[in-house]
Amino acid sequence: MMVCPFLPAWVPPWFRFFPVYFIVPAGIGAVACGLAALRRARGQQEAIPSRARAGVALGTTAVVLSLAVIVWAIWALNQAYQ
Known part of the structure; x- marks a missing residue:
């Protein structure tokens, strides 16, 4: 599921990011x-x-890493717009 965004560009975006x-x-x-x-x-x-x-x-690794990436992305976006 985590490598689906790294599929080639010719793969439709909904198929790459939906999982x-x-x-x-x-x-x-x-x-x-x-x-x-x-x-x-x-x-x-x-x-x-x-x-x-x-x-x-x-399962714990998947949940923790996903939430860490989300928190990092929110923090990075807040820093970019300040």
């Missing part, structure tokens, strides 16, 4: 599903929770 809007909801979903899987795997000896931890880590 960007799903980064934060997908990250939140990954965190929620990962935490639910960790909770289910807590009492089971044969369960390996590494995939659930990876989902939580990647």
Whole structure:
């Protein structure tokens, strides 16, 4: 989703930028599903929770990086117009 804006120029803009809007909801979903899987795997000896931890880590990274870029863009635009 994050590399879609870097597609070639001949790709329509709606196709390049539309998936960007799903980064934060997908990250939140990954965190929620990962935490639910960790909770289910807590009492089971044969369960390996590494995939659930990876989902939580990647979801958290997606949400934090997206929000950091948004905050940076707002700050940079405010500095440019002052």
